[in-house]
Amino acid sequence: MKYVLDRFADEIRSAINTTGRVPPDLIELAEPKANVPADLAFPCFRAAKASNMAPAQLAQQLASAIKISRDSLIGGVEAAGPFLNFTVNRRQLAQNVLAEVGQQGQHFGGDDLGQGQKVVVEYSSPNIARRMHVGHIRSTIIGQSLNNILSFLGYETISDNHLGDYGKQFGTLLAAIEKFGRPEGEGESILAKLEEIYSRYNRLLGSINADDFDADAAGADDTARAWSLKLEQNDPTARELWQWMVQATLQANQRNYDRLAVRFDTQHGESFYADMLPSVLGQVEEAGLAEREAGGALVVKGLPDRNGKELPTFLVQRSDGATLYLTRDIATIIYREQTYHPAKIVYAVDQRQELHFRQVFALTKALGYARDIELVHVPFGTIFGPNGEALSTRKGNMVYLEALLDDAVARAKSIIEQKLSEGKTDLTPEQVAEIAEQVGVGAVIYNDLYQDPKRNITLDWERMLSFEGNSAPYLQYTHARCRSILREAGTLPATCDAQLLEAEQELAVLKQLARFPEAVRRAGGNYAPYVIADWLYTTAREFARFYRDLSVLKAATPELRAARLQLVAATAQALANGLALLGIGAPERM
RNA sequence: GCGGGCGUAGCUCAGUUGGAUAGAGCAUCCGCCUUCUAAGCGGAAUGUCGUGGGUUCGAGUCCCGCCGCCCGCGCCA
Structure with a gap:
């Protein structure tokens, strides 16, 4: 386009x-x-x-x-x-930009370069029976934004929540439920209780490391193993409990997803691909890509990656016959290829999985699959605690998504109430609640999207919930100011003479609006939502200068007033479009 | 040891396939609300772009060496 x-x-x-x-x-x-x-x-x-x-x-x-x-x-x-x-040519630019924004409205900035191509975007992917914490925030927020951007560029996107609903921790969970009883409650509290009995059970096993599943449960507990086996063999009780945990988790997570404007087309967990695993293993062995070791493990050695470099040895099957998540990831790609025939599969997953994905991609291609699919791992850095320490449940310093959002919203609310008491804005209690939600959640999202995802983030509450400078609230505020002018003006004139917009401040805004489509393309091409964030911030700044120097409602002539109103309307539209790509709401007033 | 990432202002970060005087925010200091929302705007100050070479008309950007930090490297996900 x-x-x-x-x-x-x-x-x-x-x-x-x-x-x-x-x-x-x-x-x-x-x-x-x-x-x-x-x-x-x-x-x-x-x-x-x-x-x-x-x-x-x-x-x-x-x-x-x-x-x-x-x-x-x-x-x-x-x-x-x-x-x-x-x-x-200033006059041409003014006319063209206003016409483009006016005609395309919420589609302004979009493109058709992805037309006819599908993209699967995998993100969020939390574990069942656990609350979503900082570790999932990044994947969720970055992934949803990538999904929005690619969709805006014309791709047909399929967003998939690759739930962690498979693996040996479920044996332990079932055993824990059997021993301590099935927790009751609602929302995240039920997950908190499941986490609690899970780690209590793990302590029984002599493991204190309940956080990242590296507990070596081998030989430690027959009960957990038995439950694990039962689950695999579709034992009704095991299945029912597992199903219940999945449902409870989905329900609790849905509230977070709703707040973050996160939407999935499918939520196939890892277990969804279980039936495909024997075939995958068979193909790997048949193709001579792996050797069966004496202990029974199926090992891939010396596989070259796409640059011809030899990858470190890895397993596709354990010596006890169980598969690994790498195997399931390969099955997942095969399923997606056969089901959707996508042009790309994009993974918004932690940087630490970089080697894992190189191995998955290389083996999948070596098996002859995904020949025409671009497999893209979009890595992001780790979130550390305020002092730079690692966050973990074990240390008790974990930050959970719901609490984080609530904190931010509460902070936003108190700032709005302060503005109210200063007489700077006039809002009903319902509006206050709604705006606080959009502003608070927006601040959290923006904190994750305003910079290159590869960077690590050290939590800094002051900055994270900052409502000044380069932050979501500033962008929303700019949008609200635009809307405020438009409200005061009443009806927007149907036409205007864009050539009257000759002031430097007007021109700067127009140029900035014209740059939006390219920013969207670059964000999509580089899998980098921060490009949009950057554009939004620059746009807001340019608009602030215009706002400071040139009055819209009190413009010298009715014609100039009309032209400026169109400029304001276009700015509001473009800001809203950009914010939407990040998953951030654009309130009418603040 | 091998592999991946990062290193730009006190702090947090931008800086397109190499292009003209390296830019923002926060923090600090100084100004601006009788005028469309001050969650704002203007100004001041702050840099051996980790380091040493190389490539060329030109390097924060590309190549090589070195230093520092983070991460990964078969039976967890």
Whole structure:
């Protein structure tokens, strides 16, 4: 899809090309630094070298050779040393941007580049019978945003919550329920109780490490093993209890998902693929990719990754015959290939799984599957406690998602109430509650999306719940200010003369709006929601300057007022679109 | 040991396939609410871009070495 800045760049390339002085493959455009009074530049170094000329000389020649028609998007061209600088035609830009936002509304910024292609996005993936904690927040928030962005780019996305509902911890859980009784309650409290009896049972086994399942339960407890076996053999009692745990977990998590605007198309847990495992193992062995060791384990050695590097040895089957999650991940890819035929499968999963995914992807491809599927692991860093210490249930410093959201919302509420008492805003109690929810939750989401996901995060409550500067509330506030002006104005004029928007502040906002589509494409291409966050923040700042200097409602003429109102409406729309891609709400007032 | 990630202002981070004077927020200091919401705006101050080489017209960005921090490397997920 071509937006106004795309056409602007096309026109420039074509104009340079028409001069016949630059080979087409050397026409590369770059965005000038902020201090340069130009919108797009052609650095002439390479082209000059090719034609044995000084760069500045070529720039000069090109500048005089290029002719600009009256209705062109190019407003001007000028040589600045070795750079050929182009400025956009302000009037054309204003008209085009306002028309694009006006016509496309909530679709402005979207694209059709993913048309006809499916993408499976796997994220969140919490464990059954456990509360969602900081470890799941990132996957959930980043994954949902990626899903939104890819969908906005025209891909048909299938969001999948790959629940941890399989594995040996369920034997222990069933044994724990048998011993301590089935917990009662509602929502997360029931999960908290399950965690409690689980770790109590683990302590019985002599394990204190209940947090990351590395307890070596071998030989420790026959009961847990027996339950594990029963579950695998579809024993009715075991199945019923397991089913109940799954349901209780889904129900509790759903509340968090609703608050975070997280939606799944499917929630197939690992157990969903259980039937496929024997076949996968058979294929691995048949293909000669793995060796059966004396103990019975099936081991893959020396498998090259996509760069030809040898991967460390890994197991696809334990010596006791059980499968591993790597095996299940392969089955999952095969299922997705056969069911959806996706162009990509995107995993929003912890950075520490990097090797795991290289192994999964390599073995899957080696088996002949997913040949046409781009398998993408989008890794993110770890969240540490305020002092940089690791968070764990064991240490008692774990941060749970629901509590975190509640904290943020409470904080937002008290700030709104303060504004109310200062007479700075006027809201009903219902509105206060609703806005506090959007603002508080938005702050938490934004804290996770405003930077490159690869970075680790050290929790800092002050910053996380900061409502100033580069934060979700600031963006929401800017949106609310726009809406406030539009409310005061009453009806929005149907048409306006966009050419009246000639002030620098207006132009800066218009340019920023025009950059949104490219920001969305870059966010999608790099699996980087922070690109959207960056764009939102810059847009809000530009709008704040406009807001400070130029009155909309008291504009000098009715025509100018109408044009500015359209600009405000477009800004509000674009901000709302960007926030939606991050999963953040845009309240009408604050 | 091998592999992955990170290193930019006191703190938290941006910095497109190499391009023009390295940018924000927070914190600090100084200003701005009779005027569309001050969750805002303006100004001041803050940098051997971890380090040493190399590539070239040009390197925070690419290549190599080194240092520091985090993580991963068969029977957990």
